[in-house]
Amino acid sequence: MNVDLHGSIGVAGVGQSGPSAADPRSIPEMVLDAVERALGDAVVRWVDIDAVVTASVDLFDGLTASNVAVTEVIGAVMKPETRIAADGLCAAIHAACQLRAGACRTVLVVAHGKASMAPRAAIEAWAVDPIFLQPLGVNFSTIAGLEARLLCDRDPEAVERWGHVVARRRADAAPHGVAAAVAPEDVLAAPVLASPLTQAMEAPPADAAYAVVLRADGDGLPVRWVAAGHDLEAHAPGDRPLSSRPGLRRAFDRACRSAALAPDAPFGLLEPSCRYPHEEDLLRQVLGAACKSAAISPGGGLYAGDAPCAAGLGRLVDAARRLRDEPRLGRALVHGAWGPAGQGQAVAILEAAP
Amino acid sequence: MSERIAVKHTMDLAWRYASGEAMERFCADLSDRRIEALRCGGCGRRYLPPRPFCGNCRLRMTERVPVRDVGTLVAWTVVHTPILDGRTGEPRPAPYGMGLIRLDGADTTLNHYLAEADPARLRVGSRVRAVWRPALRGAMDDILHFEVLS
Missing domain, CATH: 3.40.47.10 (Thiolase/Chalcone synthase)
Incomplete structure (x- = not known):
């Protein structure tokens, strides 16, 4: 394969499935939907994909080495697949490295998450130290509350501003998202999550799969x-x-x-x-x-x-x-x-x- | 729309986490109401809870330094979601206070419960003191929570 290591990388196509509050499909079905849309958007065939990079976390999927369950629907049978157990953007970064290294010409990047399968807060609590913090019930929202407190302690107008920011984001998201728009005053008046954060300030958990086709020689x-x-x-x-x-x-x-x-x-x-x-x-x-x-x-x-x-x-x-x-x-x-x-x-x- | 076939699965597995030497010593010291941090020989930072390695300097830490059971509240929140208290196995009623506390003699902060859950009585910078279990047993929950001093 002859790839210009100094040439540009292009986003050839993108696809998604969701977000939805509770997708009735299986994870492979969700992923296949997103992948087919990305391939269609990029106008490439399965055979054009040289490698795949995925992102997923076992505990969210309820399956050990959960990437092995999507091998077929990402077209990775008899192809190199790399799995990243972190945010999906890291999978894209890894794919870009493969392209820069000249190892591939076209890489498919896939990330999925199905929050409806299990309690998100409980799973995320497993991401903190099990010896000292987990027994105290510390989870992501508790830590977010502490962070937010530090900021609003220095900026007394911060909480009111956050109400407006969330209202704006939720209004923009409402036509295609999983939650309704909320007025700023209702964001602030919502039940407390971890003060000063209210439940309405937390982005809603969802089910979704995303796919991106990255290509070397992306100048066009x-x-x-x-x-x-x-x-x-x-x-x-x-x-x-x-x-x-x-x-x-x-x-x-x-x-x-x-x-x-x-x-x-x-x-x-x-x-x-x-x-x-x-x-x-x-x-x-x-x-x-x-x-x-x-x-x-x-x-x-x-x-x-x-x-x-x-x-x-x-x-x-x-x-x-x-x-x-x-x-x-x-x-x-x-x-x-x-x-x-x-x-x-x-x-x-x-x-x-x- | 719900799934046509949804298989419910409860994972009934138990793990045994090794706490490591530094935490074992930390817990054992608690039974004497003694708190010690580990100090990095490179940057001088005093880590609490103690851990064996400074991630910034990439150095093993062995120097123990004393830490008082009083300190400063660096951040606080009042959590309104009930949790299962892992230390007792019982539900912990909400709301409850949670703080980041820098104990005198340490440079890092410690997450812990606060006795106070009224936001009007909590302030960043307040002095706090550990409330100890009456019968100490060399366990993490020998410190029950922290109370605001002023």
């Missing part, structure tokens, strides 16, 4: 994959400054360096994986001037439905579609996160073809 494609970066912070939330996201900062800086972009180079579109509104504040802290004029989650982002492990690839799908439809947006930043208090952070930079 309308959306190009420009660069990416990812990073991990310490596992223990108590070791970290929870009022900032240094891991996101490092991931973003790596992506900018790789793209030869100044850190304040403007983005026209942001597709962040923010399950709670204070996480948007943390993202803005990192991006600063780069996000000043950006459209943020025009489709409502995770408020359309937050599928475990699949959210970041969902953001990539939304961003690629938006850049195709509105190339004037120019450059997009896609964000994925995983682990307690966003321990893992990943970003990818996409550009609309000139």
Whole structure:
């Protein structure tokens, strides 16, 4: 295979199945639906796919090494498949590395999550230290409450602003999402989740599968994959400054360096994986001037439905579609996160073809 | 629409987690009301709960340093979702307070329950003190929760 290692990578096609509150189909059925749509969108056949990268987490699927259950429907029989047990955007980053390495010409990226199968909070509680934190009942929403407290303690207007942010995201998501629009005052008046966060402030769990076809030699494609970066912070939330996201900062800086972009180079579109509104504040802290004029989650982002492990690839799908439809947006930043208090952070930079 | 055939499966498995040497020592010390952090020889950071390795400096840690059972509330939340208290096996009634506490002598923060669940009485920066179980047994729940001092 002769692949130009310095040539561009393009987003050849995208597909999705969901989000829905409770998809009655099996995981392979959901995944097949998304994959067929992505292949159709890319106008490629199964035989054109050189390799597949998937993202899933066993506990959410209730199956050990759960990727083996989707081998057929992702076209990976007799093909190399790599599985990432993290956010779906990391699977896309791994696929881009395979393309950059010249190992493949076309890679299919797939992520799925079916939150309706089991209690999300209980499964996520297993992601924190089992010796000290799990016995205390610490889970992702508890930690989010602590983070949000740190931010609103410094900014007395933060909670009211979060009410408006959530109302905006939920209104944008309502036509295609799993939850209805809510007025800002109702967001604030909703039952408390972990103060100062209310239940209405949490992006609703959902079932979804996403698929993306990435291709080397992508110069002729309308959306190009420009660069990416990812990073991990310490596992223990108590070791970290929870009022900032240094891991996101490092991931973003790596992506900018790789793209030869100044850190304040403007983005026209942001597709962040923010399950709670204070996480948007943390993202803005990192991006600063780069996000000043950006459209943020025009489709409502995770408020359309937050599928475990699949959210970041969902953001990539939304961003690629938006850049195709509105190339004037120019450059997009896609964000994925995983682990307690966003321990893992990943970003990818996409550009609309000139 | 619901699934035509939905198979319900309850995973009935039990795991035995090894806590590691540092946590074993930490728990044993609790029976004497003693709290110790591990200090990194590179950055000097004092980790609590103690763990064997500083991820920032990539150094093993062996130096124990004393930590008081009083500290500062760095962040707090009041959780309104009932949980099964893993320490007792009983449901923990909601709402309950949860804090991030920096004990005097440590540099990292500790998650723990707060005796107070009224947001009007909780403040970042408040001084807090551990409330100990009357009969100590060298276990993680020898500290029942933290109470606000002022």
